Amino acid sequence: MKLYFAPGACSLSPHIALREAGLKFDMDKVDLKAKTTAGGEDYKAVNPKGYVPALKLDDGTVLTEAASIVQYIADKNPGAKLAPANGTTERYKLQEILNFLATEVHKGTSPLFNPATPDAYKQMVTAKLGERYDHLSTQLEKQPFLMGQNFSVADGYLFTLLNWTKFVNIDMGKWPVLKAFYDRVAARPAVQEALVAEGLVKKA
Numbered sequence: 001m002k003l004y005f006a007p008g009a010c011s012l013s014p015h016i017a018l019r020e021a022g023l024k025f026d027m028d029k030v031d032l033k034a035k036t037t038a039g040g041e042d043y044k045a046v047n048p049k050g051y052v053p054a055l056k057l058d059d060g061t062v063l064t065e066a067a068s069i070v071q072y073i074a075d076k077n078p079g080a081k082l083a084p085a086n087g088t089t090e091r092y093k094l095q096e097i098l099n100f101l102a103t104e105v106h107k108g109t110s111p112l113f114n115p116a117t118p119d120a121y122k123q124m125v126t127a128k129l130g131e132r133y134d135h136l137s138t139q140l141e142k143q144p145f146l147m148g149q150n151f152s153v154a155d156g157y158l159f160t161l162l163n164w165t166k167f168v169n170i171d172m173g174k175w176p177v178l179k180a181f182y183d184r185v186a187a188r189p190a191v192q193e194a195l196v197a198e199g200l201v202k203k204a
């Protein structure tokens with residue numbers, strides 16, 4: 001398998017999942033402006049949508065969309081318990097959370113990275129995002145992880161999205177429960193390995 005990633009982007013979520021699952025994989029860094037990879041590939045030929053993440057399987061199939069990729073990874077090693085079994089109500093709950101993260105939080109944050117976004121719109125987006133953080137905070141007040149007592153692929157995704165707050169001028173101090181969650185997930189060895197591999201933190 002090969003993960004196409006950009007440091008600190010949403011591809012960090014499947015990257016964490018791959019390490020949590022203990023799977024073997026290669027990585028290829030994507031230049032999102034040039035749409036080329038460090039390995040010398042034309043990235044648009046890999047993922048015509050031109051964005052990360054993409055996961056190329058050993059048979060050549062390319063999976064895209066973070067919420068789908070992380071479920072594939074979880075199912076590759078059920079023993080790691082990164083997702084409830086397919087077909088169970090709990091699995092639909094996981095999909096509900098992944099979809100919320102993808103559409104409300106991930107895409108709710110994206111405009112804040114764009115220098116062309118007008119300030120008034122940035123304020124609206126930040127306020128709406130605050131409501132989403134409030135919801136997540138209420139959930140995580142009751143339990144350590146989004147699905148309950150155990151870490152799942154949804155937690156790696158939320159960690160990735162919360163990691164962006166420092167770049168978009170959002171003060172996590174307003175959501176101490178989310179900050180505690182962030183620190184809890186950051187302390188996981190697989191997460192540290194992913195951060196080091198992407199050059200986001202130095203090896204301890």
Ligand SMILES: N[C@@H](CCC(=O)N[C@@H](CS)C(=O)NCC(=O)O)C(=O)O
Nearest residue numbers: 009010032050051052053065066102
């Ligand atoms: N719908 C996609 C969105 C992926 C996405 O937004 N990727 C960003 C990085 S976080 C990207 O590569 N942007 C560059 C571009 O759109 O050209 C998913 O959920 O995986």
